[in-house]
Amino acid sequence: MLSAWSRWQALAVAAVVTAVLAGGVMVLRQSSASDTRSLCAELSDSAGLYAGNAVNIRGVKVGRVTEVTPDRGHVTVRMEIDDRPLAADVRVLAVNNSVLADRRLELVGAEATNGTELDSDDCVPLSRTATPISVSTAFDSFTKMFDEIGGAGPDSSAPVGNALAAASGQLRGTGDDLNRTIENLAGFMTDPDEFLAQMRTVFDNLTVLTDLADENWTAITDVGQNAATLTNFMGVLFGDFADIFIGFGRLGVGLDNLLSEHVGPLLDTVPSGGQSVDPAVAENLTAITQKLPAITTGLTAAIGRSPAAVSLGLQGPRFAATASDSTCLILNQAEPGSCDPMTGNAAVVDLPAVVASAIQGGAR
Structure with a gap:
């Protein structure tokens, strides 16, 4: 057993150690706090x-x-x-x-x-x-955006609802077409090799076509340039045709006037029982008529050089024809003096004057 002195010594040492430890802790705390x-x-x-x-x-x-x-x-x-x-x-x-x-x-x-x-x-x-x-x-922002776009609950008036309604209206009645399209796509997908082979054939044909166009590009360019020239020529030609047709249109008025107003009464003057003019006389008159222009031109050249030139007039042949007073009246209205009644049913008709009046508006 320890003596009383030893116990006091142990207690003193413990107190010193405790004091030292407490002071160290306080110093450490002060140092850490600072x-x-x-x-x-x-x-x-x-x-x-x-x-x-x-x-x-x-x-x-x-x-x-x-x-x-x-x-x-x-x-x-x-x-x-x-x-x-x-x-x-x-x-x-x-x-x-x-x-x-x-x-x-x-x-x-x-x-x-x-x-x-x-x-x-x-x-x-x-x-x-x-x-x-x-x-x-962020989730709140997304929720707000979706509410504004799609509407809360069954709101069909929101943009997404309107878009879906419009899409539904556009697709209404097209189900069969869409079904056929999907079936065709499914057919392509079931045999992609065949589809790719067809696409390669198309591209190969396009290659041949482009190569051919490249080889003959000069000729294609010439065709384009000549086409412009041809178009211009066709425009001029059609313009000339238009002038010709306009002339035919103007001529038609005179022909219509001749056929409708003068040919009928003129035919009435021809006897119905036979020829009114002897063929031999007609042949002689034709020969004389063919020579008259040359004779007239020669005389005009020979006489017409002087200021006191002699003017020559040419009168066509006159024919005796069956004509009533009413027929002469019509002919004289077309060309005055073209019908001269001889008896009650016969008259002398200036046929060239009547024809010239019908075609040109009067004798020349």
């Missing part, structure tokens, strides 16, 4: 922020979040960081480590180089803090 400082910031939300989240400056951890307290319209986040001077306008940003991971706080512009320092009792206001868009906020 190496850190408190900081608070107001954030719009605390999604992903918890006690223990890292506080960084330029990606280097300088502290941790100690407390997150809700306040009116925001949250107050308290931090414990390394003891260092902070700029009075320091900003606090909440940063996502990933889409679903917790956040960390970044101190931006923390170095107090040229300006006042942030007091340990000051809290960084909302105007100098920012938080990223949270997943819930």
Whole structure:
């Protein structure tokens, strides 16, 4: 057993050791307290922020979040960081480590180089803090967008409902055509080799066609240029045809007048019992008529050079024909003096004058 003296010695040593340990702990606490400082910031939300989240400056951890307290319209986040001077306008940003991971706080512009320092009792206001868009906020935005596009519940007047209704109206009655198209596509898909072979044949034919066009491009160019010339020629030719047809149109009026008004009465003057003119006389008259233009031209050339030239007149043959007083009246209206009644049923008719009057408006 230990003596009383030994027990007192042991108690003294224990007391000394305890005092030394207590003093070391107090010194350690004072030293630790002097190496850190408190900081608070107001954030719009605390999604992903918890006690223990890292506080960084330029990606280097300088502290941790100690407390997150809700306040009116925001949250107050308290931090414990390394003891260092902070700029009075320091900003606090909440940063996502990933889409679903917790956040960390970044101190931006923390170095107090040229300006006042942030007091340990000051809290960084909302105007100098920012938080990223949270997943819930993103989902809320998508929900709002879908509600505006598609409408809430059975709202068929929203844009998507209108679009679906319009598409339904356009597709109504086309089911058979769509079915045949799908069946054709299914047929192509069941035998793709055949389809690809046909496509290769088409491309091969196109290659031959393009090569042929390339080899004969000069001729194709000439055809195009000659086509322009041919088109111009055809335009001129059709213009000439138009003039000819216009002349025929004008001639038709005179022919119609001759046939409808003068040929009928003139035929009435021809005796129905036989020929009114002897063929031999007609042949002689024809020969004389054929020679008259040459004779007239010669006389005009010989006599017409003098100012006192003699003018020659040519009168065509006159025919005795059966004609009543009414027939002579009609003929004389067409050409005065062309019908001279001899008896009650016979008259001398100036046939060239009547024909010239019908065709040209009078004898020349």
